[in-house]
Amino acid sequence: PAVQLIQKDGQVVGAVASNNGKNINIKVNKAVILTTGGYEFDPESLRTYAQGENYHALGNPGNTGDGLRMAQSMGARLWHMTAYSCPLGTELPGCKAALQVAMMAPSFIWVDKNGKRFADEFSPDGHTRCYVVNRFDPISHSYPSIPCWLIFDDKAFKRGPVVGGSSGYSINREGYKWSRDNSQELATGVITKAESLEELAKKIGVSAENLVAAVQKWNTDIKAGKDTQFNRPIQNPHKKVVHIEQKAGAAVSAPLDETGPYYAIKLYPTLLNTQGGPKKNVNGQVMDVNNNPIPRLYAAGELGSMWGNIYQGACNNAECIVFGRLAGRAAAAEKPWS
Incomplete structure (x- = not known):
C-alpha cells in the first residue's frame, strides 16, 4: 500500500509504499493515479468532515483515507466533503x-x-x-x-x-x-x-x-x-x-x-461511500487550491468523486470506469520527467 507521495519541483515524481513493514521508494516515470477509495473507515476524517456522528460503513474496511491525505500533502483542493451515499x-x-x-x-x-x-x-x-x-x-x-x-x-x-x-x-x-x-x-x-x-x-x-x-x-x-x-x-x-x-x-x-x-x-x-476528496478536472488531474492541475497527479473512482448529494445508484461504478480511462489516457500521454 502507498503511504506517501514524493515531490520534486512541485510535481509528483514518486511514491512511498509499505512492503512487509519496510518503506520502499518507487520512482514515477510519468504520473501517479490515486484510486484508493474514500475515508469511510477513518474516524478522524469522519469527525472532521461528516455531518453527524457514529458513522458506520458498508464497504471495504481498507477505505481509510490514505488517498485523501496523500492528495492533501500535495496541496490538493477538496470538494464534496459533506456528500455521501449513506443508508x-x-x-x-x-x-x-x-x-x-x-x-x-x-x-x-x-x-x-x-x-x-x-x-x-x-x-x-x-x-x-x-x-x-x-x-x-x-x-x-x-x-x-x-x-x-x-x-x-x-x-x-x-x-x-x-x-x-x-x-x-x-x-x-x-x-x-x-x-x-x-x-x-x-x-x-x-x-x-x-x-x-x-x-x-x-x-x-x-x-x-x-x-x-x-x-x-x-x-x-x-x-x-x-x-x-x-x-x-x-x-x-x-x-x-x-x-x-x-x-x-x-x-x-x-x-x-x-x-x-x-x-x-x-x-x-x-x-456506502464518501464522495469527497481531491477535486479533479475532466482529465482526472488533481487540482491545487488555486484550481490549477498538480503536475503528474491524477485521481479516479470514489476518491474525490464528481457526485455530490445528488448521487444516484450505480453512478460511482460508472465514474470508476470513465475516469479510470480518462486518467489513464492522460497519464500515459505525459512525458517522462527524467
Whole structure:
C-alpha cells in the first residue's frame, strides 16, 4: 500500500509504499493515479468532515483515507466533503462492516433517542438517509436521531427477513447471512424483543411514554388513511421497484399490532461511500487550491468523486470506469520527467 507521495519541483515524481513493514521508494516515470477509495473507515476524517456522528460503513474496511491525505500533502483542493451515499444500517457481531437495513414489511416506524417519531421512513432515497438523521439539535447539543430505532411488530417479524438487499462487505466478503426467520439476529441481540412497548422502551433506553404515544399516533393516522405528521405514503407511489422492494400499489404503511410482542433494531448512518476528496478536472488531474492541475497527479473512482448529494445508484461504478480511462489516457500521454 502507498503511504506517501514524493515531490520534486512541485510535481509528483514518486511514491512511498509499505512492503512487509519496510518503506520502499518507487520512482514515477510519468504520473501517479490515486484510486484508493474514500475515508469511510477513518474516524478522524469522519469527525472532521461528516455531518453527524457514529458513522458506520458498508464497504471495504481498507477505505481509510490514505488517498485523501496523500492528495492533501500535495496541496490538493477538496470538494464534496459533506456528500455521501449513506443508508441506515446496523452493527453485526463479528463483522467489520455494517449491514444496510431496508425494511420489507409496512408495519414499522423510526423513533429517535427520545422515543419520538421524526421522519417519513419510506420516501427518502436509500442513498440519502443519513441526511434525515444528521440534524443537530442546538438546544441539547446532540444528534437526537443518531442512533435511532426501527420499531416493528410481530406480523412484520414473522413475515420473513425484516431487511432487504444483498450487497455490502459484510455479506459479500465476510459471509454474513441474515436468517430467513430473523431468529439468528434475535439471538445475537441485533433485534431486541419485548412483550409490550413499555418493556421495549426500557430495553432500548427511550421514553416509554413517548414510544407508546408515537405508535398510537401512527396507528390512528394510518387507520384513518393519512400520516398527518410526515405524510408517509400508504401505498408505494412509484411505478417500479425502489429501495424498499415493493411493487407499485403495494402497502408501505400499516398500523402496528395492538398487542405485543414488539421488536427494535438500532440504526446508524452506514456509508456506502464518501464522495469527497481531491477535486479533479475532466482529465482526472488533481487540482491545487488555486484550481490549477498538480503536475503528474491524477485521481479516479470514489476518491474525490464528481457526485455530490445528488448521487444516484450505480453512478460511482460508472465514474470508476470513465475516469479510470480518462486518467489513464492522460497519464500515459505525459512525458517522462527524467
